[in-house]
Every structure is written in C-alpha cells, then in structure tokens.
Amino acid sequence: MIRVNNIQKHFGALHVLRGISFEVQKGEAIVIIGPSGSGKSTLLRCINLLVEPDSGQVFIDGVQVNRRGIRHEWVRQQVGMVFQSFNLFTHLTAIDNVTLGLIRVKGLTHDKAVEKARVLLARVGLAPKANSYPAELSGGQQQRVAIARALAMDPKAMLFDEPTSALDPEYIREVLDVMTALAREGMTMIVVTHEMGFASNVASRILFMDAGKVIEEGTADQIFQHPKEERTRAFVSKILR
C-alpha cells in the first residue's frame, strides 16, 4: 500500500534521513518510535510530500508519487495527516474546519458537506461541539476534530505525527480511543508516538528509528521484550517503566 525506498533528505548540512526503506500493507497499523531528532516527523512528511525527499522513491498503491507530473494535492488526498499541534483553522468552527476540504477540494455542495461533516464529528464523539471554535475546545477535542477533518477526505491511509504529545494527560485517552477504533476498522495508519500502550495494543509492527535510519523492526512483543539492537534496548528501557 505505502512503500518507501531508500529515502534520503538533507536540511542544509544536516543529514536527516539516511536511507529509509519500509513497506506498509493495506489495513496495517504501524508505529514508529525513536528519540527526538531521529527524523520521524520528516519521514512522515516525505510520504505526503510536505517535504520532498532528495532521493529515493515513495510509492502509494504502487504509484511512485515523488516525481514530476504528479500533483502534490492529489497525493495529499490519498493520505491524510494529523499533526502534533492540531493546526485547526482558528477562524473556523469545528464543522467549518471539516467542511472546508470537502467543499474546496472534493467539490461537495455546502449541504452535503455539512451532512458528511456531522457524521464524522459524531464518529469522533464531538457532535454537540460542531459550532464551537477551536479556542473553545479542549486539546483532546481539538485533536479529534483534526482527525475528523483528515478523515473527511476519505484517505486511503492516515499519518499521525505525535498526535498526543501536546495534550494534557487527561485528554490523551480520548484521542487514542478514536485512533484505536480507526485501526480496528481497517484504516492503514502510520503513527509516530511515544504512547507505548497504544503501540502494544494496536500496532501490527513497530519501527525503531534513530539518527535517520531504521534500526530495528518487529512486533510489539519483539521490540519491547526482546530487542535485538543495543540502541533499541537503550531507548526502550528509558521509555518503559
């Protein structure tokens, strides 16, 4: 479904991604863990082309997307993204946030868009908050609206960039619940997170990244209980209590 082949990325002198390759099957939920600065966010952004890789290929459904002739906007409709800082549009209500893409990108009429948006907001548990502005919502609610907004595009896969890292602890649960439900429904997802509980429960595979390379790959059990690499062991022991 999503395949990444030998991705390299430099930011100036900094070699952020040093040849990343992996594959995600349809319906899989994989989790990427690793220390900050390892390039996880950059990797995600290479998949939906918010960042262009210097070399390497990105394949979505067998189609190489990081080449001339492919419109970035098309790519981003195939793959939805949820950000660490939510990035809701502050001047729009929750429902307007969701309908913006529906109306302007998908071309739905206003009424159809509102209808679809209401269904999505109900799905993430925020039906009564449809008319609230982001500033009136808690962090967890904002992130759930962001998820609904991304889902509105009917993406084939979803990318989550540390979705709960900016949340107060009491709100993390509600967002993880939505993501878990999504995974169980069969959505292909790549999640960058520090939430190991979520990783153990939901992920079919876990990738450990450090300094721009994938160090180790395996099931939750393999990575957490029997890590093969030294760096993996060091990182996991710091994260798990």
Added chain:
Amino acid sequence: METATAFKLREPPKLVTRITLIHLIEMVVAGLLMVFVILPAIFNFSLLSTQFWNIYTRFYVTGLFGTFFYVALLLPLSVVLGFLMGWARVSRVRIFSWPASLYVNVFRGMPPLILVIFASLFGTSLIPQPILDRFFAGFRRGDIAVGIAAIAIGMHSSAYQAEIFRAGFQSVPKGQVEAAQALGLRPWQGMRHVILPQTFRLSLPPLGNEFAVLIKDTSILAAITGIELVAKSRDLLGILPASGLPIVWIFAVWTVVAVTYFVITYIVTRGLRLLERKFHTPGLEAISL
C-alpha cells in the same frame, strides 16, 4: 437522532452592545454641551449665529468636499499599497522583500510634512514627460503637484499599514498552512481560506487606528495650497476682520473644524470596530505590540 431543524450553524455575534450605546450618548451629550454651551461661554462666540455661517459656509463646504475627496482617494490606495508591501515583506523571495523593506522604512521614517513638501516640489519631475502630456495635459502644474503630494501621504500611511499587515501575516500559525496543504488545498486556496481571513481579522484593530491617522494627515495638504478643510478655513480667517465679527470668532472656525475631523475619525474608527466585532472569533486575539 437530531432532526434537520435542530442543527443550525452558529449565529454571528451582536454588533452593538450596551456600552457602545452608553458611550455614544455620553459623547453626543458632552459634545453638544461643549460646542454650544461651554466654549461659547469661555470664548464668547456662538455657533448658531447666521452671520457667521453666511460667510463661512462656502469655505466650509468647499473644504469639506476637498477633504472627502482626498480621503476617498487615499484610503483605498493606501490599503492596497500597504497590503501588497506587507505581503512582499513576508515573502521569502528577496526580490520582493528587500525593496518592500526599503520602501517601508523610508516612508515611515520621514514625517508626512516633509514628504508632502518635497513631493509637491519635485513630484512632477518624477512623471515621465510623455505620460504627463497624454493624461494630464489639461491640469495646471500646481494641481498635479498637490495631487502627487496627496499620494505621498497615501504612501506614508501605506508604509504603516504594511507593517500592520506584515504582523497579521506572521501571526497566522505556520502549522495551519501545513494543515491546509495536507488536506490537498492548493496554495492559492490556502491563502484565500486560511491565511487571509485570519490576517484580515488580526489586522483590523490597528488598521482602524491608521485610517484615523490618514484622515488627519490630509490636513497637512493645507501647508501647500491643497483644497481641504484646514486650508479653506485659513482662507476664511483672512477675511474675518473685514466681516465685522470680533476676532475671537477664530475659535468658532477652529471648533467647527475640530468637531468635523472628530466626527469623521469617530465614524471611521467605530465603524471599523463594528466590523471587527462582526468577524471576531474567539482565539484570534489582536496583535500585541
């Protein structure tokens, strides 16, 4: 399951609150008191005197229309220029941002009077001769000079507005631009639906202020024979002794002028504040200086 009628989109906020009305009433009452009771008592003139208005009216009307004309010309001009310059300032393309920075710093650093005087002195030289002949053949040199001086005032204001818009642009969190891209919105769509609405809302409060300054700055054209309120009022003062009214009636003239400017700026600033309130969204607070 909610019925179709149960769900409504959010209603816009109320425009006129109680405080607004109270302040308005206070102002009108105080203004009337000042102008018709207090000042006449101190300075011994009356704004109700027909003799006064007999001679002043035509000066006043000419001047007022002149001022309106300049304001109507310069407000839109300065906004457009200011917006473009502000946008250019935040651009990463240096071909845009550096000249824009130069423009902004020069026009903000110079006092408007200096700009006006020098614009009137050599402004006409700046227009290439062929254009002068084609479009402006019918105008006197002096009138063109005043026109250019007026534009100079507009450019001065646009420099301040450029800074306001710049701050507005920069106050939109970068992450939202990313989010718009991630949704598949094209760059111009992101501009139109995400950045510009927020820039506009954030810029409104300081902008209203700047408009008031622009309106007041048109009075500077009085220094160089522009046709506007202050200039015309000074003309009246020239013939005041001959009219038979005691000299203290100077204050009558200036009071009228002051009140006029006050009313104009009040309408413009409060009008913009109403606009502000109409578009206000919680979470988009004013730019802090």
Added chain:
Amino acid sequence: MADWRKFLRDRWRYIDTILALVVIVGSLWYIYDLLVGSRGLDVGYITRNYGLYLHAVLTNVYATTIAFLVGMAIGFSVGWLRTARTLPLAKFVVSMRVERRARSEDPAITEVSSILLLFVSLVWYGAKYTVRRIGDGFVEIIRGTPLLVQILFAASFFVVFLPEYATEGLLIGIVALAINTGGYQAEIFRAGLQTVHSGQIEAARAIGFSRLRAMRYVILPQALRLIIPPLTNEYIGLFKASTLLFVLGVQSEISYTAQHQGFAGDVFEIFAMVTAIFLAITVTLSFVVQALERRFRIPGLGIEAVRKPRGVKMPAPVA
C-alpha cells in the same frame, strides 16, 4: 537539459539577492537621474548649508524634548485619573443595597448616618466617573483632531488672549505639542497602570502594604518599566510631528527649503540633506529605544494593543 534548471535552483539564493539589489539600486538611480541627472549634484550647496539645516533640525529636537517632558506631566496626571475604578452601575447598585440591608439590621446605626453614607457614596462614585470620563474625553479629542488643527488652535489662542506672545512661534508650538503629546501619553500611562493594576494591589495588600505603599513599591515600578517602549516611540513620533511647527513661522529646515528652492533649484540637495539628517536621528533613536527596551523588559508582561498612531516600532507578531 535538466542541468541548467538544477543549476538555477541551487543558486537561487544568490540570484535572488542579486536581483533584489539590482531592483533597489536601479530604482534609486533612476529617481536620482530624473531629479538631478543632467544638472549634476551641487555638492557645494551641501557643504555650505548643511549647518543651517542641522541647526533647524536641532531646533525641532529642542522643541520636542521640552514638549515631551511637559506632556509627561500632563499625561501622567490624566492617565492616573483615568484609572479611577468605578464598578459598573448595576454592581454598584447591588452593593449599595447589600450595604443598606446590613446596616438596617444593626440597631446601633442611625437612619441619618445611613442616608449620609449613601449620599456621599453616590457623590464620590459620580465624581470618580465624571473625572474618568473627562479624562477619556480629553484623550479622544486630542486623538480625533489633526495636530495641525491643534497648532492653529493654540496659535489663535495666543493671538486673541496673549497677543504679546503671538509672534513667539516656538512657544506656541511647544504648548501645542505638549498638550498633544500629553493626550497620547495619557493613554500610555493609563494602559501601563491598568496592566499592572489588577491582581497586584490585592496581592500587595495581602502581604500587608497599605494602598499608598502598594502603589509605590509594587505598581509604580512595574508600570514604569512597561511604559518605556511606548513612551520612547511617542518621543520619536513627536519629533517627526514637530516638523509641523513650520506653519507657525518657526525657522526650520522647511522654511529654508521654501526660501531657497526658488532661486537655487537645489531641491534635491536640500531633500537629500534633510532626509539624511532626519533618518540619522530617527534611526539612532530607534536603536536607543531597542536598547532601552531590552534593558527594562519584563518577560511576559507588555502593554497590549495600546493604540499608537505614531509608533515607529513595528508591531511584534504573536508568539
């Protein structure tokens, strides 16, 4: 084929910079050429007369400074008066009712003293409110009318009531400027005092300070530091506005321009000199402002959205 495209993309920064400089230098040169061009720059004029213009600008600095200081006194007093806090009318009425009920239940307090207290409270409330609104009105008038009109008004005042001083352009100018800056500074002082006001007096009282000492040791030090950036910006703005004094016949660089441009035609040279001197002063002042700001800044505390019509400082983006 793809090579030169990649070549361009790699070197884009440099191309960009060079083109930007070309645009700037090009347009400046074009303007220079239009204005001076064939005539040639009259350097002699500059060397002969720069002292004159320098002196004129310094007159402006002098006038600005005096007006600013006087204005500070005005601004502070009016600003202070405008911070007189009055409860919204509804709350005031409620508090009066509560007070009255409490008093009626206490047999030791007489009817007369209650009425007296009520009366005094009303008068005090009314007085505070009026004083505050008068202060507001003063500021609104100053801000709602052009400086030129204010200057002419002041001149008229002198002509009518103090004719012996009517020809003292500088004096009239300083008076007008002082009142003008007083109005703007009143707004600055009010904002400064109020920004600190809210919880700080209560906290200070809770520690045991009296109102006066709270003011002296807690409010004023903070307020003073908050006020410095807008105040210095006001100074720069006042300096630029002081050019308007020329209408009063104050000998200034402007009147020199008017006199000289007629026969010499050295307009550009005059413009260049005046611009240079002005920009030198405003840029220097801006640096001083920034240095002062950095020195006195209280992290996390700043005057928000004080409307600064003549502020030189750029509005800072929200973090």
